[in-house]
Amino acid sequence: MRMITNLSNKLNSRYSLSLVIFVILFYAVLQVLMSCGIVNNYWQQIICYAGIMAISGLGLNLIYGFTGQFSLGHAAFFGIGAYTSAFIIKTAHFNNTFFLIIGLFAGGLLAGIIAFLIGLPILRLRSDYLGIATLGFGIIIKVIFDNADAVFPVLGGSRGMVGIPHLTNFAWVFVLVVLAVVILRNLINSAPGRAFISVREDEIASESVGVNTTKYKTLGFVIGSIYAGVAGGLYAHLYAFLHPQNFDFLKSIDVLLIVVLGGMASISGTIIAAVVWVLILEGLRVILPEAILDWRLVIYPLLLILIMIFRPGGIFSGKEFKFLQYQEKK
Amino acid sequence: MAYFLQQVINGLQLGSVYALIALGYTLVYGIIRLINFAHGDVFMVGAYLGFYAILRFKLPFPIALLFAMVGCAVIAIIIERLAYKPLRNAPRIACLITALGVSLFLENFCSLKFVFGPNYLAYPRPFPVVNFNIGPVTISNIQIIVFVVAICLMVLLELFVSKTKTGMAMRAVAFDKNTAQLMGINVDFIVSMTFGIGSALAGAGGVLYGIAYPQINPFMGIMPGLKAFVAAVLGGIGIIPGAMLGAGIMGLVEVLSSAYISSTMRDAIAFLVLLIVLIIKPAGLLGKSSIEKV
Numbered sequence A: 001m002r003m004i005t006n007l008s009n010k011l012n013s014r015y016s017l018s019l020v021i022f023v024i025l026f027y028a029v030l031q032v033l034m035s036c037g038i039v040n041n042y043w044q045q046i047i048c049y050a051g052i053m054a055i056s057g058l059g060l061n062l063i064y065g066f067t068g069q070f071s072l073g074h075a076a077f078f079g080i081g082a083y084t085s086a087f088i089i090k091t092a093h094f095n096n097t098f099f100l101i102i103g104l105f106a107g108g109l110l111a112g113i114i115a116f117l118i119g120l121p122i123l124r125l126r127s128d129y130l131g132i133a134t135l136g137f138g139i140i141i142k143v144i145f146d147n148a149d150a151v152f153p154v155l156g157g158s159r160g161m162v163g164i165p166h167l168t169n170f171a172w173v174f175v176l177v178v179l180a181v182v183i184l185r186n187l188i189n190s191a192p193g194r195a196f197i198s199v200r201e202d203e204i205a206s207e208s209v210g211v212n213t214t215k216y217k218t219l220g221f222v223i224g225s226i227y228a229g230v231a232g233g234l235y236a237h238l239y240a241f242l243h244p245q246n247f248d249f250l251k252s253i254d255v256l257l258i259v260v261l262g263g264m265a266s267i268s269g270t271i272i273a274a275v276v277w278v279l280i281l282e283g284l285r286v287i288l289p290e291a292i293l294d295w296r297l298v299i300y301p302l303l304l305i306l307i308m309i310f311r312p313g314g315i316f317s318g319k320e321f322k323f324l325q326y327q328e329k330k
Numbered sequence B: 001m002a003y004f005l006q007q008v009i010n011g012l013q014l015g016s017v018y019a020l021i022a023l024g025y026t027l028v029y030g031i032i033r034l035i036n037f038a039h040g041d042v043f044m045v046g047a048y049l050g051f052y053a054i055l056r057f058k059l060p061f062p063i064a065l066l067f068a069m070v071g072c073a074v075i076a077i078i079i080e081r082l083a084y085k086p087l088r089n090a091p092r093i094a095c096l097i098t099a100l101g102v103s104l105f106l107e108n109f110c111s112l113k114f115v116f117g118p119n120y121l122a123y124p125r126p127f128p129v130v131n132f133n134i135g136p137v138t139i140s141n142i143q144i145i146v147f148v149v150a151i152c153l154m155v156l157l158e159l160f161v162s163k164t165k166t167g168m169a170m171r172a173v174a175f176d177k178n179t180a181q182l183m184g185i186n187v188d189f190i191v192s193m194t195f196g197i198g199s200a201l202a203g204a205g206g207v208l209y210g211i212a213y214p215q216i217n218p219f220m221g222i223m224p225g226l227k228a229f230v231a232a233v234l235g236g237i238g239i240i241p242g243a244m245l246g247a248g249i250m251g252l253v254e255v256l257s258s259a260y261i262s263s264t265m266r267d268a269i270a271f272l273v274l275l276i277v278l279i280i281k282p283a284g285l286l287g288k289s290s291i292e293k294v
Helices: A002-012 A016-035 A041-066 A074-092 A097-120 A125-144 A170-188 A192-203 A204-209 A213-239 A248-264 A265-287 A292-312 B001-031 B039-055 B061-087 B092-109 B141-163 B165-175 B177-182 B187-212 B223-234 B240-260 B266-280
Strands: B129-134 B138-142
Touching: A016 A097, A016 A170, A041 A074, A041 A192, A041 A248, A041 A265, A041 A292, A041 B039, A041 B165, A041 B240, A074 A097, A074 A213, A074 A248, A097 A125, A097 A213, A097 B177, A097 B266, A125 A248, A125 B266, A170 A192, A170 A213, A170 A265, A192 A213, A204 A213, A248 A265, A248 B092, A248 B129, A248 B223, A265 B141, A292 B061, A292 B129, A292 B266, B001 B039, B001 B138, B001 B141, B001 B165, B001 B187, B001 B223, B001 B240, B039 B061, B039 B141, B039 B187, B061 B138, B061 B187, B061 B223, B092 B177, B129 B141, B141 B165, B141 B240, B165 B177, B165 B187, B177 B187, B223 B240, B223 B266, B240 B266
Parallel strands: none
Antiparallel strands: B129 B138
């Protein structure tokens, strides 16, 4: 309910109307470019992938950037969402793109439930220990995916899951990215949002002024994992093929990179970084001549190191675009 | 019973290699609170240096081992100076991301064709394998070498850290960097030194891993690196005996679970042990949980 009041606050603000028009125009332009074939299928897929990484990154930013809980297991929740959604849609033969909502809902829900169950015991740990515990959890989940075919043959285990209906399109991704941004922006400007930030700044101090730290750490972790689960569902129906390798430790690192490069606790940063990160990885594939294509994965970590040395706070480091800032009612 | 004892020996062999890697993680973490993700890849470089020393330069095994250790130490010191030193006062996450960048760089740079190449290579055995039967169990000369080298290096490290003046400086920097600097300790030198020592141990670990499990590729460092780090956390990070204890447990759990339960589940079981230990003792087995005062 509070979320809806916040949303209406937002709609009253000065920027709102022009912002809504801008978002719709932005969508319309991209959609027209895609329909005319100026942006081909390959690039459409890449743009969708960038949006998916942005949603997943926003989730991790809530967990790490805003609530300060170091997580190295984000890809596990992404994978839980992907496999759940793919399993439901494939076994129920939902071949219409509107049914995607069922898969995404189930994926997000299961990711949230598992995050709650695992979060309660391990969120007691601090900083690096929490990182290692979530990393261990991520590897356990990956091994479970590898052996999942023993229980559910349709999941394919280490051979990978095939024949998933291809339902994700640009419209779905775009709407969900906008929704994710609006929800996160309003959440962090609400009372629970201030509680998240106070937990990040000083756990003991916020406990002493009456913030239930366990509750807010768990809440942040669960919501962030739901974001990952929904993003995973979109991913499953974008590529129509899932393999446990897609959800291993290195994929958790990719999301962490996006959050840190964009700037901790910055929504704008996460979105920009997700797009830039995907475009750089793919763009280098296009720019580099055939002979030094292998260098793509050498140049990319070097860029990473250089960005960290010259801008250790990330691109945005805590700042936001004007339209994402909270507008006090005058 | 014989089967069990045999598996325990195999587990301790794996644990010895993990211990050599885990010590590097623990030393570096103890001093600058950085999870040096590139450490597993330094281990990989060590394995390759040993490979070339044995196969191309035809060096005898002890010299090859030394060559790999010195090579890794030099590479790690260069990495520390170029990538980590500029970030000494940056947020810790920036250092962590840089470490990940260095890790990806080493993996992908080493897979380039003119460096090590992306393929699996068979590791040369510097001497024929001989098996000794002691009662019901079989132990190979490779295993004996792994144990002896690992134990010697660990004893040397322990002596170095506890008896020498540089070792004392290392402990001082780990305890309080600023005060150590006030006492006239050259902190930058100590940090580089720590990276060098830790990486030399990882290099030795790489060569031992190569002769014990004779197949190497540029991405071989990821999993052993992670497990060694987990071993260090399991024992209590920053504590040298803790790293050895944790590594022993990790090796045993991994080998015993693949012998008795399922080899595809062994990683899950190893990490499950970690989760349980962390939930019960959040600072690791030998770690002291400190009460935070406000």
